[in-house]
Amino acid sequence: MTTNYENIAEAVRTGEEDVVQKLVHQALDRGDSPQAILDEALISAMDEVGQLFEQEEIFLPELLVAANAMKAGVEILKPLLGEDAIKSYGTVIIGTVQGDLHDIGKSLVSMMLERGGFKIIDLGTDVSPENFIQSLKDNPETKVLGMSALLTTTMPEMKTTIEALEKAGLRDKVKVIIGGAPVTNAFAQEIAADAYAPDAVAAKNIVRQLVGEED
Amino acid sequence: MASNTASDKLSAPCSGNCPVDPAEVTSDNGMTILLDNISVTVTRDDILERIEHSPERRPSERVLSHIDSCLSRYQGLISARGAYAVRTIEGNDGRSLTLSGGIHFDAWNLALAFRGCTNAAVFIVTIGDAIEQEASRLMNQGHGIQGYILDAIGSCAAESAADGLQAELEKVAGNRNQAITLRYSPGYCGWDIVEQKLLFQAIDASRVGVSLTDSCLMLPRKSISAIVGMGEPGVVAEAPCPCEQCDNDSCPARRMPRRE
Numbered sequence: 075m076t077t078n079y080e081n082i083a084e085a086v087r088t089g090e091e092d093v094v095q096k097l098v099h100q101a102l103d104r105g106d107s108p109q110a111i112l113d114e115a116l117i118s119a120m121d122e123v124g125q126l127f128e129q130e131e132i133f134l135p136e137l138l139v140a141a142n143a144m145k146a147g148v149e150i151l152k153p154l155l156g157e158d159a160i161k162s163y164g165t166v167i168i169g170t171v172q173g174d175l176h177d178i179g180k181s182l183v184s185m186m187l188e189r190g191g192f193k194i195i196d197l198g199t200d201v202s203p204e205n206f207i208q209s210l211k212d213n214p215e216t217k218v219l220g221m222s223a224l225l226t227t228t229m230p231e232m233k234t235t236i237e238a239l240e241k242a243g244l245r246d247k248v249k250v251i252i253g254g255a256p257v258t259n260a261f262a263q264e265i266a267a268d269a270y271a272p273d274a275v276a277a278k279n280i281v282r283q284l285v286g287e288e289d
Numbered sequence: 290m291a292s293n294t295a296s297d298k299l300s301a302p303c304s305g306n307c308p309v310d311p312a313e314v315t316s317d318n319g320m321t322i323l324l325d326n327i328s329v330t331v332t333r334d335d336i337l338e339r340i341e342h343s344p345e346r347r348p349s350e351r352v353l354s355h356i357d358s359c360l361s362r363y364q365g366l367i368s369a370r371g372a373y374a375v376r377t378i379e380g381n382d383g384r385s386l387t388l389s390g391g392i393h394f395d396a397w398n399l400a401l402a403f404r405g406c407t408n409a410a411v412f413i414v415t416i417g418d419a420i421e422q423e424a425s426r427l428m429n430q431g432h433g434i435q436g437y438i439l440d441a442i443g444s445c446a447a448e449s450a451a452d453g454l455q456a457e458l459e460k461v462a463g464n465r466n467q468a469i470t471l472r473y474s475p476g477y478c479g480w481d482i483v484e485q486k487l488l489f490q491a492i493d494a495s496r497v498g499v500s501l502t503d504s505c506l507m508l509p510r511k512s513i514s515a516i517v518g519m520g521e522p523g524v525v526a527e528a529p530c531p532c533e534q535c536d537n538d539s540c541p542a543r544r545m546p547r548r549e
């Protein structure tokens with residue numbers, strides 16, 4: 075990693091949006107490839123921040139501050155890269171299941187996946203099995219479907235959605251990952267989901283494994 | 290379920306405009322009493338506790354700056370109000386609790402904690418939906434830290450409003466020479482969240498603008514429903530805490546260690 079990239083990464087880690095923007099502009103001015111800046115400085119820094127979070131060296135707010143700073147850099151690169159270049163790992167459809175309106179946790183997962191190099195189709199909250207299926211049909215390149223539930227009363231909707239995927243002949247087209255406060259790994263196995271993630275950073279890492287792009 | 294809580298804080302003052310003098314509330318028929326403009330206070334320490342920062346592990350100055358920035362504007366995004374209804378406890382068999390009106394809670398924790406109580410007060414508070422909408426808007430625009438902190442402030446504000454209403458209930462009980470227990474909410478302490486529907490039968494929630502979905506989610510989401518027991522002060526003081534018998538050691542609402 076060049077000194078400039080190390081500086082960009084450090085500014086991401088400390089959440090200094092203005093410094094990130096300045097250093098990204100400097101790198102572009104000297105002729106660096108936007109993709110290299112994205113991969114080697116920004117995404118790499120977020121991965122490192124994610125590891126610190128997993129090791130409980132930092133807490134979620136610091137992770138989010140870093141994510142904000144990374145976004146500041148990505149916004150500069152986006153017009154130069156084009157949408158597709160940023161979506162290097164594939165498409166993930168995500169939503170909170172039918173009957174449930176909690177969206178903060180789901181949005182955090184969306185954000186971490188997006189910062190981790192995925193294209194995100196966020197269907198929002200109260201998403202019916204039919205809506206999940208329609209979105210999958212509309213976006214056949216989708217590799218992973220993520221479902222969130224924050225209530226014990228809405229968790230069964232995850233099973234209902236997986237059964238609907240099977241009926242629609244789509245179950246083997248996507249990997250299914252689930253999460254949310256009352257959700258457990260045992261529940262994921264019980265309803266035949268492919269994975270369970272306890273938090274947003276874990277979700278990013280597990281989704282990468284699911285699509286064969288392990289760290 | 291995040292908006293349901295079972296905190297035991299009793300500190301926040303209530304400046305609610307109660308239309309009925311608490312001293313006159315002697316009927317236990319479940320009449321819903323409304324309280325508007327409940328005073329709500331959220332501090333930086335409240336937020337740090339909510340987002341799991343301990344005094345030994347302070348977050349970065351940048352995070353603190355975001356917290357302070359959000360705290361400077363949250364009051365304009367909340368409108369705290371609440372309501373309560375006092376009912377007679379008609380049955381307590383040690384495993385379940387029956388209130389006047391035939392409302393039967395299959396909740397061992399209530400039966401235990403309300404042992405010896407003669408009445409129960411059901412209450413609901415809300416801070417409205419403006420803050421949750423703003424938090425979602427920020428989050429969806431990619432401002433994760435601001436959305437996350439504002440959502441945490443909303444949760445703390447709802448707790449503060451519940452504290453305020455609970456303080457009002459202490460006054461109501463005091464006027465009857467009674468004391469109140471800690472508060473308990475469906476979804477906590479092993480109390481099935483489905484019984485939220487029964488709790489909503491015990492009070493006219495529409496008067497405070499809170500509704501319940503089929504999946505037992507309160508709308509606005511930053512709302513808290515709960516029940517407290519009322520009884521002779523000596524009886525209430527000696528009431529056992531359900532935490533002593535609960536095996537959920539990781540419960541964030543745990544008030545004391547499990548008794549071995």
